[in-house]
Amino acid sequence: MTGLAPAVLAWAAGTLGARPEAEDASRPRTDARVWKLTLPDGARFYLKLSPRPLMYERETLALRHAAPALGAGHAPRLRASNAQHLALLLTAVPGRSLEQQTLTPADEARAHRHGGVLLARLHRAGELSGPRRKEAAAALRAAADGAGNHLHRAGLTAPERKLVRGLTTRLRTLPPLPLAFTHGDARERNLLWSRTHRQAGWIDFDRSRFATAVQDFVPLACTTWTDRPDLRAAFLQGYGRDLTPEEKQALTCLAGIDAVNCLAHHDPTLTARGRRTLDRLMAGVFA
Known part of the structure; x- marks a missing residue:
């Protein structure tokens, strides 16, 4: 450096x-x-x-x-x-990244619940009109179109490629979904928790943009929430609502695209994340 x-x-x-x-x-x-x-x-x-x-x-x-x-x-x-x-x-924002802390299960749930509250506030922020609404409405199709850029480098088997292509096709056919001003990288490394103040905070907004709200749930759904459905429940409780059936379909499709993007890189952490997500999708257990 x-x-x-x-x-x-x-x-x-x-x-x-x-x-x-x-x-x-x-x-x-x-x-x-x-x-x-x-x-x-x-x-x-x-x-x-x-x-x-x-x-x-x-x-x-x-x-x-x-x-x-x-x-x-x-x-x-x-x-x-x-x-x-x-x-x-x-x-400076009070607290440290959740990725850098060892918390009790109760404090983890509390941090995710507070994180959900804050993400809901962010999603309602910003003026969603004109070009920004158009940008947000096109975000899912852009994600589907972008998957092809990495598919040939992801090292997938023929059945895996078929699955991912099917997911991208389904993503293009979904009805309009709730739009929002998204964080763009909403994961534990960017979610802070202060034990002293017992409050959460979000940092690193350099990927933020107007998009579909469900796109902000992909990073957590493909990492922390994989083994911790209790934290997913706490986060969505703070967010104020569950995902709609159409958003859940979109989340599954976006997880497949995320897996391809991860596998196309040579970072061991990303590769492990992508492989685990894809294996779950192939087994039909991603939710």
Whole structure:
């Protein structure tokens, strides 16, 4: 990991009014570079450098117009942004990633329930009209169309390819589903839980966009919820409703597409996730 460029650090210091101490806080398997900034008075902020302009634009939009709907302390606040450096200066959110904590089953359920409450708020945020509504309405078809880009690299058997093609076809035939402003990467690594404050928070909005609401449930459905139906139930309780039958069909189809995308990469973690999802789909036990 390269160090923080002096020009970017100087911009952050000028914005904060003091020169901070910078500590690399980047996470594995992500392209973004993140530094924890600590001011002389102990105040903490985060400086995030987006890997691509689109991700910078998406996160900036989310933090300005949608994430504030989650409430104070439940998402970062955008202190400043710098398009030249694709830099975002963010406030710290209480808590740590669920991926980094060992919690009691009761606290895990509580964190997922709070996470569901916050995701419902996010889904209702943003003005869903005009081009944004059109973008959201086209999201499922775009996901189905994109599956073909990875299918030849996923190393599937003939029956598996047939299954995935059938799922993408079914996805294209579903009726219109509820639309939302989605987080885009709603998984445990981006869901924080503060034991002190007993509250949750979401971070990393660089994949956020207007889409179908059900698309935000794919990451959890293909990871944590696989072995923990109790956490799925807690999350949806917080979200305020169960998925409709059509959304459940869409979730199954999207899981197949997610599996192909994972298997097309050479990351062992993604490969294991994709293989497990595909095996469950082949066995007919994905729900």
